[in-house]
Amino acid sequence: MNPRPLLVLAALAVATSEDMGKGASARLKNSVREGFARDPMGNVVAAVLVGAWLFYQAEHGHNPKIQSYYDALVYVATSLSVGHTAAPATTSAGKAIGAALMTYGPAMTAKIFDPPT
Numbered sequence: 001m002n003p004r005p006l007l008v009l010a011a012l013a014v015a016t017s018e019d020m021g022k023g024a025s026a027r028l029k030n031s032v033r034e035g036f037a038r039d040p041m042g043n044v045v046a047a048v049l050v051g052a053w054l055f056y057q058a059e060h061g062h063n064p065k066i067q068s069y070y071d072a073l074v075y076v077a078t079s080l081s082v083g084h085t086a087a088p089a090t091t092s093a094g095k096a097i098g099a100a101l102m103t104y105g106p107a108m109t110a111k112i113f114d115p116p117t
Contacts, residue, residue, distance in 0.1 A: 040111045044080070047108060051076040051101055058093035080105030 013024075036043045056072035065087035066072055078085040079101040089095045 036108070036111070040108070040113075044108050044112045047101075047105075048073070048076050048080060051080075051097060055089070055094055055097050058091050058097060059089060063087065063090040063094065076101060081109050082106075 052069060052073040052075070055075055056066060056069050059066040059072065066075065071087065075085050075087050075089075075098075079098055084102075085098075089098045
């Protein structure tokens with residue numbers, strides 16, 4: 001998949017909005033925060049499953065250590081919990097996914113056992 005058309009559309013959407021996309025960014029962040037506050041366990045499970053699928057799509061065929069969805073699942077689970085894994089990402093997309101997981105994962109998993117509000 002070529003991401004350039006999507007990037008062009010996103011850039012046009014931001015450039016034509018009054019606040020240069022800040023409102024959309026704030027709404028997205030608030031939506032994620034509210035969803036996590038309502039159901040932290042569900043959000044972590046979703047992050048693991050979706051993150052593993054995205055990582056598998058990015059790395060399969062490029063990374064010899066990612067042979068199956070389950071290899072990607074192990075990568076995501078360890079990235080979310082300790083921020084380190086034995087199968088480093090090799091593609092740019094995989095590295096970006098890993099960076100996001102390792103940045104936000106520990107904070108998410110620290111809250112997983114908090115009761116929903």
